[in-house]
Amino acid sequence: MKYLLFFIMVMFTLFSCKTTLKIVDKPIIFNEQRSQLTLKYLSDRYGLQQQEPTITPKMIVLHWTMIPTFEKSFEAFNPAKLPGRADLQAASALNVSSQFMVDRDGTIYQLLPETTMARHVIGLNHCAIGVENIGGTEDLPLTRAQVKSNIWLVDYLSEKYNIDYLIGHYEYTLFEGHELWLEKDEGYRTKKTDPGVDFMTKVRKATEKHNFKSVPKK
Numbered sequence: 132m133k134y135l136l137f138f139i140m141v142m143f144t145l146f147s148c149k150t151t152l153k154i155v156d157k158p159i160i161f162n163e164q165r166s167q168l169t170l171k172y173l174s175d176r177y178g179l180q181q182q183e184p185t186i187t188p189k190m191i192v193l194h195w196t197m198i199p200t201f202e203k204s205f206e207a208f209n210p211a212k213l214p215g216r217a218d219l220q221a222a223s224a225l226n227v228s229s230q231f232m233v234d235r236d237g238t239i240y241q242l243l244p245e246t247t248m249a250r251h252v253i254g255l256n257h258c259a260i261g262v263e264n265i266g267g268t269e270d271l272p273l274t275r276a277q278v279k280s281n282i283w284l285v286d287y288l289s290e291k292y293n294i295d296y297l298i299g300h301y302e303y304t305l306f307e308g309h310e311l312w313l314e315k316d317e318g319y320r321t322k323k324t325d326p327g328v329d330f331m332t333k334v335r336k337a338t339e340k341h342n343f344k345s346v347p348k349k
């Protein structure tokens with residue numbers, strides 16, 4: 132009887148660990164204007180003429196927002212049009228965004244359907260699902276809960292799609308010249324360090340079983 136109770140308790144613990152994470156729907160505006168701007172982005176930047184602003188996911192790109200709260204980060208991504216940011220404005224008026232956002236306590240929010248294009252990584256948006264993590268500044272380094280949620284999300288997405296690559300935003304220029312790289316303008320690049328080498332190392336180690344392809348070397 133004692134063993135049975137122990138067994139039940141162990142099973143309960145295992146089961147509850149596996150199911151504590153879930154995805155909270157928190158859609159950003161995706162109106163006609165955003166849809167048109169996304170189609171124009173796909174056409175202007177990548178030469179892709181599409182009827183729908185959709186992607187075929189082949190890659191997951193992890194980020195940090197450098198914004199301290201979920202609310203402020205959400206507000207930044209919510210409008211369809213890019214407010215300010217002259218460096219990005221010249222390339223497209225489409226606002227930046229990502230399909231997922233992970234709060235500091237590990238809560239996973241979904242802002243867009245996984246197969247809708249989000250503007251989060253130059254050259255690769257047509258095939259990349261973006262995961263933004265709240266924080267990333269010196270005062271607010273990414274948390275253990277965020278590492279756990281990113282691992283969970285990478286597992287979840289890898290079971291759903293044919294994901295070949297898992298990268299940190301800071302690695303995106305390594306794809307220049309790769310068959311997935313479609314950005315036409317050689318002068319359009321922004322320097323990135325997110326989400327940090329330490330964060331990427333932890334998530335990569337825990338998701339080794341997916342055998343992602345290695346990032347191209349330059």
Ligand SMILES: [Zn+2]
Pocket residue numbers: 193194195251300323325
């Ligand atoms: Zn980023």
